[in-house]
Amino acid sequence: MLTCRQVSELVSHAQDRQLGWLERWRMQVHLRVCEGCRNFQSQIGFIRRAIHRHPLLQDKDREPPSGR
Amino acid sequence: MTEPGSPGRATTPSRGPGVGQHRDYLYRYALLHLRDGTRAEDVVQETLLAAVESPDRFSGKSSLRTWLIGILKHKIIDVFRKQSRETSLEGSADGESEEESADLYFDRLRTDHWHTFPQTWGDPEQSLEDKRFWEVFDQCSKQMPSQIARAFYMREIMGLETDEICKELSITATNCWVMLYRARMSLRQCLELRWFGTG
Numbered sequence: 001m002l003t004c005r006q007v008s009e010l011v012s013h014a015q016d017r018q019l020g021w022l023e024r025w026r027m028q029v030h031l032r033v034c035e036g037c038r039n040f041q042s043q044i045g046f047i048r049r050a051i052h053r054h055p056l057l058q059d060k061d062r063e064p065p066s067g068r
Numbered sequence: 069m070t071e072p073g074s075p076g077r078a079t080t081p082s083r084g085p086g087v088g089q090h091r092d093y094l095y096r097y098a099l100l101h102l103r104d105g106t107r108a109e110d111v112v113q114e115t116l117l118a119a120v121e122s123p124d125r126f127s128g129k130s131s132l133r134t135w136l137i138g139i140l141k142h143k144i145i146d147v148f149r150k151q152s153r154e155t156s157l158e159g160s161a162d163g164e165s166e167e168e169s170a171d172l173y174f175d176r177l178r179t180d181h182w183h184t185f186p187q188t189w190g191d192p193e194q195s196l197e198d199k200r201f202w203e204v205f206d207q208c209s210k211q212m213p214s215q216i217a218r219a220f221y222m223r224e225i226m227g228l229e230t231d232e233i234c235k236e237l238s239i240t241a242t243n244c245w246v247m248l249y250r251a252r253m254s255l256r257q258c259l260e261l262r263w264f265g266t267g
Contacts, residue, residue: 006180008249043189
């Protein structure tokens with residue numbers, strides 16, 4: 001069983017490369033039973049989406065996009 | 069700025085509706101990456117000059133802004149590359165392995181459980197409309213060591229693939245993934261401590 005540390009690394013790597021099928025399976029097994037790591041995974045996803053909503057990147061002469 | 073006259077070549081407007089109207093957005097895009105108003109001004113100026121003088125005239129295939137951002141990205145990357153070289157000359161902590169940086173967050177003595185268990189953030193998208201959230205976000209971004217932040221911005225804002233980042237910053241793929249991992253761990257924890265975790 002992977003540790004939370006190992007899973008945090010895989011969750012991050014998954015943002016940058018294709019995980020191997022074994023890595024992905026082992027990560028998902030851990031995520032199913034670990035709420036902390038599930039929270040972590042959704043938070044990393046949120047950060048990725050959030051950056052594009054940074055005020056500096058928004059057009060000032062139209063409505064900011066609403067959250068999805 | 070005036071357009072150099074060239075018989076047989078179409079001239080491109082260099083201000084007014086056209087290139088100049090995008091200046092504000094270009095500046096904000098540069099500021100987000102470089103975190104320095106003067107440097108941002110410089111790269112924007114270089115970008116507009118390059119756009120006006122470019123032999124590969126904007127052909128209208130993509131939007132004008134997209135084309136300008138393309139030039140600006142290269143200018144920003146040039147700055148990053150220079151800063152990156154200066155950082156390695158000073159001898160930074162880039163050699164730190166993923167394992168060593170993860171010690172900040174995980175307890176080796178307790179089978180690598182989280183020191184602080186990630187909480188649920190509820191509906192975090194709500195925060196994106198709040199100016200104060202972005203102030204905290206910017207503070208958290210500034211906490212990242214510069215080399216980490218550069219790789220992170222190249223990946224997340226510019227959208228470069230890992231191998232492109234490696235090439236530009238002269239680092240290995242493994243180093244790149246470690247830097248991005250450190251960036252995400254740092255940013256996430258900071259946001260939890262200073263925004264999402266407080267009531």
